[in-house]
Every structure is written in C-alpha cells, then in structure tokens.
Amino acid sequence: MSNIKEQKFHKIKKSNIGGAITGMLILAGIIFSSFAAMLAVFGLYIIDSKIRDEHIRISNMADFYKLSESKKNEDILGALDDPKNEYIIIDSDKKVVKVHGSDTCDLAHGGYIQTFDSTLTVFPDTELGAIIPSVHGRITVDSRNIRKVLEKNGISDDEESVDLSDCIKLPLWIEVPIDNGSSLVGKAYLNVYFREFAVTGILAVIIVCITIALLIFVIIFLIKHLRNRRRMREVFYMDEVTGDHNWLWFLSNAEAELTKRGNGNKKYAVLDIVFVNYRNFCVCHSVKEGELMLCKVNEVIKKHLCKNELCAHHSAAHFAAMMMYSDRDNLEERIKKMISELETINEDHKFNFWVGVDRIVANTDETGRSIRRRSVDIEKEYNNAGAARATITGSDSAVVFFDDKMVEEQMWLDWVNENQEKAIENEEFLVYYQPKYDPKTGEMSGAEALIRWNSPVKGMVSPGKFIPIFETNGFITKIDHYMLTHVAHDQRAWLDSGRKCVPVSVNVSRAHFIEEDLAEQIRDIVDEAGTPHDLIEIELTESAFFDDKNALITTIQKLKNYGFAVSMDDFGSGYSSLNSLKEMPLDVLKLDAEFFRNDDGERGRIVVSEAINLAKKLSMRTVAEGVEEKDQVDFLAEEGCDLIQGFYFAKPMPKEEYEEKLSDEMK
Numbered sequence: 001m002s003n004i005k006e007q008k009f010h011k012i013k014k015s016n017i018g019g020a021i022t023g024m025l026i027l028a029g030i031i032f033s034s035f036a037a038m039l040a041v042f043g044l045y046i047i048d049s050k051i052r053d054e055h056i057r058i059s060n061m062a063d064f065y066k067l068s069e070s071k072k073n074e075d076i077l078g079a080l081d082d083p084k085n086e087y088i089i090i091d092s093d094k095k096v097v098k099v100h101g102s103d104t105c106d107l108a109h110g111g112y113i114q115t116f117d118s119t120l121t122v123f124p125d126t127e128l129g130a131i132i133p134s135v136h137g138r139i140t141v142d143s144r145n146i147r148k149v150l151e152k153n154g155i156s157d158d159e160e161s162v163d164l165s166d167c168i169k170l171p172l173w174i175e176v177p178i179d180n181g182s183s184l185v186g187k188a189y190l191n192v193y194f195r196e197f198a199v200t201g202i203l204a205v206i207i208v209c210i211t212i213a214l215l216i217f218v219i220i221f222l223i224k225h226l227r228n229r230r231r232m233r234e235v236f237y238m239d240e241v242t243g244d245h246n247w248l249w250f251l252s253n254a255e256a257e258l259t260k261r262g263n264g265n266k267k268y269a270v271l272d273i274v275f276v277n278y279r280n281f282c283v284c285h286s287v288k289e290g291e292l293m294l295c296k297v298n299e300v301i302k303k304h305l306c307k308n309e310l311c312a313h314h315s316a317a318h319f320a321a322m323m324m325y326s327d328r329d330n331l332e333e334r335i336k337k338m339i340s341e342l343e344t345i346n347e348d349h350k351f352n353f354w355v356g357v358d359r360i361v362a363n364t365d366e367t368g369r370s371i372r373r374r375s376v377d378i379e380k381e382y383n384n385a386g387a388a389r390a391t392i393t394g395s396d397s398a399v400v401f402f403d404d405k406m407v408e409e410q411m412w413l414d415w416v417n418e419n420q421e422k423a424i425e426n427e428e429f430l431v432y433y434q435p436k437y438d439p440k441t442g443e444m445s446g447a448e449a450l451i452r453w454n455s456p457v458k459g460m461v462s463p464g465k466f467i468p469i470f471e472t473n474g475f476i477t478k479i480d481h482y483m484l485t486h487v488a489h490d491q492r493a494w495l496d497s498g499r500k501c502v503p504v505s506v507n508v509s510r511a512h513f514i515e516e517d518l519a520e521q522i523r524d525i526v527d528e529a530g531t532p533h534d535l536i537e538i539e540l541t542e543s544a545f546f547d548d549k550n551a552l553i554t555t556i557q558k559l560k561n562y563g564f565a566v567s568m569d570d571f572g573s574g575y576s577s578l579n580s581l582k583e584m585p586l587d588v589l590k591l592d593a594e595f596f597r598n599d600d601g602e603r604g605r606i607v608v609s610e611a612i613n614l615a616k617k618l619s620m621r622t623v624a625e626g627v628e629e630k631d632q633v634d635f636l637a638e639e640g641c642d643l644i645q646g647f648y649f650a651k652p653m654p655k656e657e658y659e660e661k662l663s664d665e666m667k
Helices: 004-014 018-071 074-080 143-152 194-236 247-258 278-284 287-303 328-342 378-390 404-425 467-473 476-496 510-514 518-529 542-546 549-561 577-583 602-617 630-639 655-665
Strands: 087-090 096-100 111-114 119-123 131-133 139-141 167-177 183-193 267-275 310-315 318-325 353-360 398-401 429-437 444-455 459-461 504-507 536-541 565-571 588-591 621-625 643-645
Touching: 018 074, 018 087, 018 167, 018 183, 018 194, 111 131, 131 167, 247 267, 247 310, 247 318, 247 378, 267 287, 267 328, 267 378, 278 287, 287 310, 287 318, 287 328, 318 328, 328 353, 328 398, 353 378, 378 398, 378 404, 404 444, 404 467, 429 476, 429 655, 444 476, 444 643, 444 655, 467 476, 476 504, 476 510, 476 518, 476 536, 476 655, 510 549, 518 536, 518 549, 536 549, 549 565, 588 602, 602 621, 602 630
Parallel strands: 353 398, 444 504, 504 536, 536 565, 565 588, 588 621, 621 643
Antiparallel strands: 087 096, 087 183, 111 119, 119 167, 131 139, 167 183, 267 318, 267 353, 310 318, 429 444, 429 643, 444 459
C-alpha cells in the first residue's frame, strides 16, 4: 500500500504493547527480587549475629581452657565447667579426649558455616539435629526434627495461639582450635524467637502484595491499551459519510483475505461502483440528503455480499467492493441484481450506477494445486476496475469487465509516458506536410504541418494514438514547441535554397493558452530560425475558445501584431462557433471535414455556402479540409472557398516529398 496514511497506520498496528508489558514484568521481577534479597539478607544477618555471638562465647570457653591448662589452675577450670557450658575436647585425629556435659556432637557429619567475617567448622547435634551443616558453607533445617525441638522447648504444635515471646533453641556444635591440633567443640544454641518469624512473614506478605499489585496494574494497562487500540482502529477505518468502512479498511482487509492461507484456489472480483446521479441529486436537494443516499447505497451493497466479501465507501460517489465468484455469468447476474435494487433506493428518483469489474483468478500451479497468494496490489485491481468503468458512455446503468484490450491500452499509455522525453531528444517525431490548393487555379498556396512518431521500437505511429495522451499528461506543449521549431527551420532552409515557400499552419494546443507570454514564445522561436512571420500560420482548435476568452483574445491580437496569421481549426465541430467568430479577430476559418463526409444534399451545401459567405463578410479566408471528391472541389470553387486541403489533391507527406512539391511549383 502506497498511501502514506495507510503506511503509518500499519506501523501503529505492528507496534504492539509487548515491549511495555515486558518492561513492567521485568520491573515487577526486579522489585520482587529486591525485596526477597532484602528479606534474605535480613534473615542471614539475624542468623549470622546469633552464630557470631555463640562463636564468641565458645571462643571464650576455649581461652579459659587454655589458660587453665597452662597454669594448672583448678579454679579457672571450675569456672569453665559451669553446667551451662557443654563441650568436648578433641585431638588432631578428631578423637574425644574430654567431655563436659552430654556429648551429643555428631563429629562424623561436620561442615562449614560462612558468616560475614569468618568461616566456622560446625557439627550437628545427634539428639536434636534440626540444623544440618554442609561442606558448601550453608546450613539447612531438617523439618523432621522440628517437632522434637518444639517439644524440648515446651511448645506444642497443636496450640491455637503462639506467644511472640516464645523462643526455639536450635543446638549446633562449633569447633574452636586450641593447641597442637586439638580443639574445643562447644554446644551453641541459635535462639529463634517467634516475633522474628512474624517480622519475616510480614515482609514476605508485603513483597507478595506489591508483586500482585504490579501484576494487576499490568493486566489493567493491557486491557485498557487493547481497548483504546480497538477504538482507534474503528475511528481510523470509519468513513465520515456512511459511518461504515472506508477505503483504508478495504485495502487492509481485502489484502488479508486474498493472501489468506487456503484462499489461493478462490476467484475474486474487485468492483468500482459509481453513483452516477449523485452530484445532480445534491444540486437539486442538498449535500446532506445526498450523503443519506450514499448511506443507503452502502447498505444495499452490503446486503448483496456474502461472508468474507467486502465493501467500503471510496470517495465522493464511488464505492469499492470485493466479491467471490465461480464464473463470469454468475458474477454479472449478482451485480445486475444489486444494481436493480440500487436504482430504486429512492421512491421519487430512478438512479443509475456504473460498475467496473476486475477479476482476480485462482492462483494454482501446473498441476492445479492451490498456491497461496503472497501479495496482491489492491489499488491496482481497483484502478483496473475504474478503467473499465471509465469506458461506459451514456447515463444508463451498466457493468463493464476489465479485459486484455484495456491492459494493452494501459501498457500503451505507460509506454508513451515512459518514452516521450527520449523521443524528443532523439528527434523521433517527424514533420509531415499536407499541401493546400487554390481550387480555381490548382496552385499550391499553403500547407499544414502534421506530426508522426517514427519509433525504433513501435515503428511509424499515427498521431491519433499519442496526441490525446500528450494532451492529457501536458506533454503536448513540448510538442507544440518542437513542431514550430522544425517548421520554422524548414521554411528558412527552403528560402535559402531558392525554393518557393507558402505559409504553413502549425497547431498550438489549448493547453498553451494559459501562458501569458505564448505570443512572445512563438515570435522568439520563429525569429531564432530567421523565418518571416507571414510564412507561419498559428492554428487553434475550436475547443480552445471554451477556455479563458479574454486571455485568448489578447494572445491572438499579439500574434497578429507580430505578423502571424491565426486560424480556427475544425469550425463546425462544436456548438459555439458563431459566437467565437463574433469575438475573435481571426484570419482564417477552416471548415471541418465532417461537412464533406456523408453528404446530406442541399441542406449541407447551404450550410457550407453560408459559412463561406460569413467568413468573407468578416474578412476571413476559408480552408476546406478533408475534401476527397471532385464534385466537392467544384462546389467549393464555385462558392469562393480560398483553399482546399484533402486527399483529392495530396495526402500528408514527409518533408523530402514536400520539398519536391515545392520544386515542382517553380517549374
């Protein structure tokens, strides 16, 4: 999709909220982890401080023991052997050499505890082995012995309430080295109070609550964002007139439907539906009532669509639709049935609708197996339907299918647009000359310059195949300059070679007359070639007189002042010729070739005769073009027509052949 607005919306669609949600979840994880880490550090700090206090106590016991041994002081040893102090002395081989109190130390399962400032060797208690050290510097709690610990501390696990001042004493043996490899292993107690459990629990609850709150916030944000995005999508895809789907919605959904897996074997048709009477209806009633009619049109179209078929208001009186079909006849029948209902959506008016159709065939391989469509240019398909619709003439309802001929016409249009500039540069455009003769003397008294395109790719191309395209795309103004330049140089060359020269008329497109300095441009081109102005005649088509009349009159007057003759081509092909003659200071009147085709007898001769007489009274010369029969020549000569141009005397000819004609005129 080339539409900038659609491209930007696709970026919005693709930008999901996954990043925001991921960020919030990461933030929640960081907060949760931070609180959990704080809780763990708090717990470790409590355990570390308790173990450190006990380690200090047992280290003091070891110091007392060493002192008593060194001084053989029984009083010191008696102070150490307080019933509250339980310890054992072990040698370097871990053999017990002395016991004070009960020996419940499990020397076979020792381990390490890493505190904040030291590493301690510890052993579990064989009687109440709730704390189990490991060789990795960590301790674990054996839940199987918790009940024994509670009972030992006088706490029953079936009590309905717990006193926060209650304390659980968890035994652990800590080794402190003495001398000569022997050590004192003292029984330590980790006193854990229930109030510490309460604080830890409260912190844990706070962490969980904060985490849950963040998750709830993320969920609410997600729901709100999805709802807002859905609303934005609805607004973005809503047509302001019908309140239903707009063109961007059609582009997006039609492409999605066509490229959907499994739809490769289905045939689709894209429709350009035009409400022919819409503008007239708005003029006669109001824009508001016209928009109400568009709403009804939209509803009728939707009514005639099946599941997965689409329609949308495109612009003004245009609607786009996409239908599935099995064969052309069935599709055309459905469309005509829809048109029939559309024509009668208003009781007081009969409306007409034009429908252009472009078909999208099934996408299959050589074996007939369905192949998924990878991409479809919906705008191109709709433009093709529009091109088919544009060929409809008249005002009645009609359906036209885009076909190969239209493709060829579009390819030709593209080829012309792509090669026109190169053709100018390479001078592929040739000037052909068609002489004009005096019907009384048979003498060549003028000529008209006509263009041909000699393409190295397409060969000789007639002007009817490219001039209308140039008039549409604006390239015709360059062609006008090209023709005028070549004719002026040809005239100068023929004068220099001593040939007889006659005035040559050069067509100037109506598109040129929007330029205020057109007369000066023509004058400068002719002067640059050094050609006398009386040898160049500027020819205007009658359609030019329907544009800015004042600007046209000013330009014609300037051209006449510069010495150029000005003629009106195709007189009689329009409906304002007489009015144009009244206001325009023209020199030459060219009678349209249609006057001399399909001769309708006396009435036609009267019209031609009066046109010639009218021109004479206005001091204008007359030229009859398209003359092919001798009796036509005789009649025009009798009526006083000044010049005749047509196949009777000569067809348009290349420059070289025309030069020979000029040479023959001198003999």
